[in-house]
Amino acid sequence: MSRLSASGWLVFKLIVTAVIVLPFLFILLLSFRSMADIFRNPLGFTGNWVPENFARAWNGPPGGTGFGHYFINSLLVAFVAVVLAAIIGAVAAYFVSLLPGRWRARVLMIPLIATIVPTIALLIPFFQVFSAWGILNNPFAVGVLYAGLSLPMTVLILHAFFVDFPSELREAGAIDGLGHFRTFARIVVPLSKPSLLAVSLLNLIWVWGETQIAIVLLQKATSQTIPVGVLTFQSSFMSDLGPIFAGLSLATIPVLIVYFTFNKTISQGVSMGGTFR
Amino acid sequence: MAGAPARRRATSAGLRIRPRVVLLAAGPALVLMVAVFALPIVQTIQLSFSDWRGFGPIDFIGIGNYVDVLTGSEFWNSLRLTAQFAVLATVGIVVFALLLAVAVTRGQKGDSVFRAIWFLPAIVPGTAAAVFWGISVQPNSGVINNILGFLGLGSDHAWLASPQTALYVVIGVAVWISTAFPFLLLAGAIDRVPIEVYEAARIDGAGQWRQFWYFTLPLIRPVLTMVVALQLIWNFNAFTLVWAMTKGGPAESTTILPVLLYQEGFKNGDFGTAATMGVLSSILLIALGAVTLRRSAARAAGE
Numbered sequence: 368m369s370r371l372s373a374s375g376w377l378v379f380k381l382i383v384t385a386v387i388v389l390p391f392l393f394i395l396l397l398s399f400r401s402m403a404d405i406f407r408n409p410l411g412f413t414g415n416w417v418p419e420n421f422a423r424a425w426n427g428p429p430g431g432t433g434f435g436h437y438f439i440n441s442l443l444v445a446f447v448a449v450v451l452a453a454i455i456g457a458v459a460a461y462f463v464s465l466l467p468g469r470w471r472a473r474v475l476m477i478p479l480i481a482t483i484v485p486t487i488a489l490l491i492p493f494f495q496v497f498s499a500w501g502i503l504n505n506p507f508a509v510g511v512l513y514a515g516l517s518l519p520m521t522v523l524i525l526h527a528f529f530v531d532f533p534s535e536l537r538e539a540g541a542i543d544g545l546g547h548f549r550t551f552a553r554i555v556v557p558l559s560k561p562s563l564l565a566v567s568l569l570n571l572i573w574v575w576g577e578t579q580i581a582i583v584l585l586q587k588a589t590s591q592t593i594p595v596g597v598l599t600f601q602s603s604f605m606s607d608l609g610p611i612f613a614g615l616s617l618a619t620i621p622v623l624i625v626y627f628t629f630n631k632t633i634s635q636g637v638s639m640g641g642t643f644r
Numbered sequence: 645m646a647g648a649p650a651r652r653r654a655t656s657a658g659l660r661i662r663p664r665v666v667l668l669a670a671g672p673a674l675v676l677m678v679a680v681f682a683l684p685i686v687q688t689i690q691l692s693f694s695d696w697r698g699f700g701p702i703d704f705i706g707i708g709n710y711v712d713v714l715t716g717s718e719f720w721n722s723l724r725l726t727a728q729f730a731v732l733a734t735v736g737i738v739v740f741a742l743l744l745a746v747a748v749t750r751g752q753k754g755d756s757v758f759r760a761i762w763f764l765p766a767i768v769p770g771t772a773a774a775v776f777w778g779i780s781v782q783p784n785s786g787v788i789n790n791i792l793g794f795l796g797l798g799s800d801h802a803w804l805a806s807p808q809t810a811l812y813v814v815i816g817v818a819v820w821i822s823t824a825f826p827f828l829l830l831a832g833a834i835d836r837v838p839i840e841v842y843e844a845a846r847i848d849g850a851g852q853w854r855q856f857w858y859f860t861l862p863l864i865r866p867v868l869t870m871v872v873a874l875q876l877i878w879n880f881n882a883f884t885l886v887w888a889m890t891k892g893g894p895a896e897s898t899t900i901l902p903v904l905l906y907q908e909g910f911k912n913g914d915f916g917t918a919a920t921m922g923v924l925s926s927i928l929l930i931a932l933g934a935v936t937l938r939r940s941a942a943r944a945a946g947e
Contacts (some may be wrong), residue, residue: 370854373752380758381748386820387762393787394776406785410794446849459673465661472941477674479940481681483933485881487902488926491691491919492684498699515680518673523940547665576769578884579902583910594771598888601775606777618772626767630760633767637825638832 379465394619397612405608417609424613428603432588434617440506440585441575444592447510448517448574449567457519457520457563459515461551463522464529475526482488484559486579494583504590509581516580517570524569529555565636568629575622593618656760668815678697688926692921698913709920713775718904719921726925729767729815730879736819737875738868745830746856758852759831766824774888775940778804807897813897814889828870869937873935880929896924 396412397405398421406412427433463474493512494503501510532555540550556563578594585591588599596620604610626633669672692709694702713719744762746760748755765773780787781803788805789899793799803813837860845855861868883902886892901921909918 376747376750376752383744383747384758384761388766390773390820391764392781393780394772399751403795408790409785409787410790429645455672455676459670462666462669466663466666470663474670476941477677479937481677482940483877483930484681484685485877485926485929485933485935486883487881487905487929488688489681489684490905491915491922492687494698494910495681495687495691495696495915496684512680515676518677519681522673524799547661548669572767576767576771576884578769578771578888579881584905594769594884597769597771597775607749608785611775611779615772615776620768622767623764626764627760628765634763634828637798637828 385607386564387483389516391619391623394424394612398616399610400609400612402607402609412564420609420613421617423610424600424617428599431603432596433600434593434596434614436589438594438617440590440596441592445508445571445574446507447507448513449570450509452517452521452570453515453563453567455581456518456566457559458526458551459518460522460525461529461555462547464526464532465547466589471526471530475523478522479573481519487626490580490583493580497584502587504587506585506590506592509584509592512580513568513570513577515576517573521570524566524636525559525562527639533561557603561632561635562639564629565632565639568625568633569636572622572633688922691915692923693916694919695914695916696919698909700916705916710924713917713924714921719924721896722899722901723902723925725811726880729811729818729874729882729898729900731880731897733815733818733822733879734811734872734875736815736884737822737879738872740823741826741830741871742868743828745834746860746917748831749834759828763824763828765821766828768821770821770884771888771926773821774817776788776886777813777820781813800908805894809869810890810894810897812881814886817889818879818885820887822878824873826875829867829871831863833864833904837863870940871920873932877929877932880925880932 392408397409397417399418400420401415401417404411407414409590416508423433425433425435427436463471466474497503497505497508536554536558537550545553576594577592581592581595582598585595588596591599597614600614602610604614675719690704691702693704693706695705695708696702724857748758748762777788779785781789783789783800783802789799789801789803792801799811803809841859841863842855845859870915881902882900883906886898886900886903887906890898892903902925903919905921906923908921909915
């Protein structure tokens with residue numbers, strides 16, 4: 368009886384795994400096939416092998432932009448957002464964690480309330496200010512904005528970690544005559560690397576996929592990040608699915624690599640209370 | 645003996661922190677959060693009382709936008725659609741997430757591998773997943789339609805072109821994309837249920853189903869409540885998925901509120917009306933978010 372149910376669960380798990388993994392395999396497989404073959408039989412392996420799809424996806428349509436551009440923009444946006452959020456967020460979280468309990472609870476209401484503010488309440492002013500300051504289509508500025516939007520979660524997670532930071536280690540810093548800032552930089556940060564990494568990875572995944580804000584602030588194709596680029600790209604390659612699938616591969620493979628390298632850390636981040644905003 | 649008082653002094657100096665120092669250290673974070681959350685909200689509220697068209701000066705027109713939005717049918721239709729979308733997607737997501745979480749917490753071999761793989765949809769850029777699924781449900785050339793054809797169910801369904809089916813296809817894709825995250829949270833919550841609880845259940849002679857219903861579920865209820873609230877909020881806001889798959893069509897059958905707001909503002913240039921819709925939907929969403937706030941507050945203050 369229990370063996371029967373055990374194999375029942377295993378079958379269920381394999382079906383779920385197939386439903387989750389097959390789309391990735393299809394994206395990869397279809398990236399290498401021609402439009403005609405995809406139309407004839409999208410499930411098959413027949414026809415020509417067309418690795419040029421990747422070159423066309425990277426360069427874009429003639430006179431247009433491709434994933435080469437999107438990729439560099441995404442890297443820039445992600446770098447600015449993740450590094451800025453980690454530095455500013457960690458300093459804030461650490462110093463707040465030194466306050467007496469009553470005060471901490473009050474101060475933390477600020478990031479907590481920020482986490483429930485919906486994007487649609489912010490979108491139009493973002494556009495308005497970016498437009499007034501002449502920074503529309505500027506990936507760097509969008510990176511700074513993303514850093515700000517990632518801060519509440521970053522501060523909350525890191526605060527929860529710093530609160531449990533052994534006070535003996537901090538005291539050791541004080542005995543050595545280090546001030547608060549140097550204790551933080553020389554003792555706390557080196558010992559908090561796993562948590563800083565976990566939070567940064569969650570931020571990275573959110574930033575890498577963010578669309579609703581980017582579609583409004585990055586309207587020029589040459590300034591777009593990967594998720595918005597995917598949409599622009601789809602409309603310019605409407606009639607040719609090969610390069611579109613190659614583009615989807617290019618959008619997906621980098622996050623898969625990051626995920627499989629750090630999946631332990633990422634799931635720890637999730638259980639520490641991380642969300643993707 | 646002589647060292648002790650000196651040491652105690654150093655200790656207390658190391659622990660005490662002046663509020664001014666905290667303010668200085670947390671200042672940049674505070675400024676940035678005010679700049680990207682607080683000021684824009686105030687600005688959205690202001691714009692909702694204006695007829696701003698995306699450029700030039702902002703002229704205030706009183707409550708005109710609110711009267712137009714609340715007396716017209718567009719907003720209410722969209723709200724109904726959004727509620728339908730958010731509730732159905734949330735039910736699907738939470739049911740699957742629970743089922744998947746139970747499946748990997750039975751102490752079987754390979755569960756950590758399943759966990760790692762099942763989280764994948766959460767990390768893929770949403771537009772990439774949406775574009776893939778959008779192409780897969782195209783008649784004849786789409787993967788899904790071909791599988792259906794292979795099973796003898798016909799391969800020429802134009803799922804996204806029909807106002808009767810488009811919304812449900814998008815909901816299905818929402819379930820594929822969004823189950824991963826709550827799955828991991830719920831699996832974590834079930835992991836934390838003490839093993840003694842199950843032993844007690846077994847002694848009581850409870851079967852698998854009763855064990856889950858009477859022992860596991862009540863113990864993970866706080867996490868479950870939070871997951872439901874968060875999913876309702878996220879699916880209410882599922883702009884990316886809908887825009888990438890249907891752009892709100894066909895015949896406005898998938899125009900959920902964030903899509904309507906985007907069209908009204910960024911396509912039609914009527915930012916005043918769009919801001920009004922933003923304010924009205926935000927009131928709903930913030931009320932919903934407040935449900936999660938108490939629990940998060942307890943958690944943030946140190947579990």
